[in-house]
Each structure stands twice: as C-alpha cells, then as structure tokens.
Amino acid sequence: MVDWNQTWKDAFLASRLTSDNYYDNEEQAKSYDAAESIWADGKKRAADLDPGPSWSVLDIGSGPGILTVPLARTVREVTAIEPSRPMISCLKRHLDEESISNVGIINSRWEDVSAKELEPHDLVIGSYSLSFEDIKDALLKMDRLAKKRVVLYWFAGTTNWELIREDLFSQVYGRKPVHYPKCNVIYNLLYDLGLYPDAEVLHGTSFSREYARYDQALSYLRSTLGVFDTTHDELLHNYIESHWRRDDGRLFMEDKTTYVKLSWRPKGTR
Numbered sequence: 360m361v362d363w364n365q366t367w368k369d370a371f372l373a374s375r376l377t378s379d380n381y382y383d384n385e386e387q388a389k390s391y392d393a394a395e396s397i398w399a400d401g402k403k404r405a406a407d408l409d410p411g412p413s414w415s416v417l418d419i420g421s422g423p424g425i426l427t428v429p430l431a432r433t434v435r436e437v438t439a440i441e442p443s444r445p446m447i448s449c450l451k452r453h454l455d456e457e458s459i460s461n462v463g464i465i466n467s468r469w470e471d472v473s474a475k476e477l478e479p480h481d482l483v484i485g486s487y488s489l490s491f492e493d494i495k496d497a498l499l500k501m502d503r504l505a506k507k508r509v510v511l512y513w514f515a516g517t518t519n520w521e522l523i524r525e526d527l528f529s530q531v532y533g534r535k536p537v538h539y540p541k542c543n544v545i546y547n548l549l550y551d552l553g554l555y556p557d558a559e560v561l562h563g564t565s566f567s568r569e570y571a572r573y574d575q576a577l578s579y580l581r582s583t584l585g586v587f588d589t590t591h592d593e594l595l596h597n598y599i600e601s602h603w604r605r606d607d608g609r610l611f612m613e614d615k616t617t618y619v620k621l622s623w624r625p626k627g628t629r
C-alpha cells in the first residue's frame with residue numbers, strides 16, 4: 360500500500376525553496392489582495408458553497424478574506440485561521456470597510472492550532488492554503504472539526520508557477536525543480552482514510568495576471584523563483600519578452616493552472 364502521507368511530505372519538502380511562508384512578505388500579500396480576478400472568483404465560489412444562514416464556517420488560510428468576506432455576509436459566523444500578519448492586515452481592512460463584525464481571526468498556522476481550542480464548525484474550508492508538511496494530520500483535524508462538510512481547493516497537474524520554474528530553475532539553481540504534491544495525493548489519502556471525497560475540476564477558473572509596470576512583472580518572476588536580488592534579471596527579462604504578451608504598455612501572463620475542488624461529508628456524520 361502506498362504511504363500517501365509520506366509521498367506528500369517528500370514532495371512538499373523537496374519542492375520548497377524556503378521554509379518561510381511566501382505570504383509573510385508584505386509585497387506578496389498585497390499583490391494577492393490586489394488581484395480583482397481572485398476576489399471575483401472567491402465571490403462565485405462562496406455563492407456555490409451555498410451555506411445556510413445559521414452556519415458557522417472555519418476558513419483555514421483565509422488570506423485577505425477571499426472566501427471569508429463573502430461568506431461572512433451570509434452565514435452566522437466565520438473563523439479565519441491565518442499565519443501571515445500582512446494577510447491579516449488586509450483581512451481586517453476589508454472587514455472594517457464593509458462593517459463586518461461576525462469574523463473571528465486566529466493568527467496561526469493550522470498545524471499549530473489545537474483542535475481542543477476550537478468548536479466544531481458546520482463548514483470547514485482549506486482554499487489554496489494546504490502548505491502542511493503532515494497533510495494527514497491536517498486533514499484529520501479538519502474532518503474532526505467539521506459538522507456538515509469539508510471543502511478543499513487545490514491543483515492538478517503542473518501549475519503555472521511550476522511551468523515557469525521548469526523553464527528557468529536550472530539556470531538559477533543548477534538543478535531541476537521538484538513539483539509540489541497535487542490533488543491526486545490528497546484524493547488517495549482521503550480514500551485510504553475511508554473519506555471518499557467528491558472531486559471537481561474547476562473548468563474556466565483562471566487567474567491570468569496583467570502588470571501595468573515592468574518591475575511588477577519582474578518582481579513576480581523573482582518571487583516565483585525565490586530570488587530577491589538583481590543577479591538573474593537579464594534571464595528574467597528575456598523570459599518576459601519571449602513568453603508574455605504585451606499590449607498598450609501592459610504585460611499579460613496567462614494562467615495555465617488546473618484548479619480542483621475536493622469535498623466530503625465528515626466521518627462523524629455518515
């Protein structure tokens with residue numbers, strides 16, 4: 360039998376460029392928060408979840424509130440778990456601006472939250488935030504704390520930033536990049552736990568980006584490759600010129616990532 364938790368852990372550790380959370384960086388958190396397409400998609404996903412008005416929701420890795428904010432408008436309460444302080448600043452600003460008062464915020468990584476500290480919530484969500492070394496522990500904790508449903512959003516195949524790394528990584532690091540573990544590993548792990556999730560490919564979801572300024576595009580490429588100085592700028596410049604579309608002074612980066620939703624009814628409800 361394949362040890363899917365170990366498969367995840369091996370790929371997770373080998374693919375990481377640093378043990379830091381990417382979104383602890385203020386510029387990166389703000390750039391995510393500023394992406395209109397991500398907010399529009401979150402609004403649509405929150406509506407598709409169709410939670411009842413009496414529901415409580417636990418949003419793990421809420422970021423700036425892409426799901427927390429639209430869900431808080433329709434449910435009884437949301438608990439947002441978020442380790443990045445810059446992301447929490449963005450979230451608090453949105454809650455203030457919209458006079459939303461039914462959101463509790465816990466500044467922590469999911470693995471560091473004790474299940475005893477939390478009440479079970481009707482809906483537990485982990486949306487593009489599954490940066491856990493021990494995925495099995497993280498998923499079992501979600502399952503224990505969910506009363507009606509657990510919903511995850513993740514990736515299939517090679518993501519857009521991995522495609523960029525495939526093109527540039529070896530010239531920067533002198534070796535091939537390792538890819539992050541994907542939804543097939545989670546599916547198989549949940550299956551072996553007897554949780555049999557529903558799986559849906561989110562056709563039409565795309566977070567193509569438009570950069571008004573050249574330095575923003577360069578900064579994105581640097582952070583994708585984990586370089587924070589100018590050493591590789593010529594390489595990155597040539598990449599932008601040969602791969603990204605230019606229109607009216609703006610640069611467009613197409614998103615070729617496949618996004619996936621996995622969800623299941625928690626074990627206690629079966």
Ligand SMILES: C[S@@+](CC[C@H](N)C(=O)[O-])C[C@H]1O[C@@H](n2cnc3c(N)ncnc32)[C@H](O)[C@@H]1O
Nearest residue numbers: 382420421422425443446468469486487488490
């Ligand atoms: C790509 S953003 C996703 C934000 C939002 N959930 C969404 O759907 O757009 C990933 C978020 O997960 C958070 N995150 C990273 N590692 C985490 C962990 N171990 N536990 C909880 N959240 C984590 C990051 O700080 C970041 O805010």
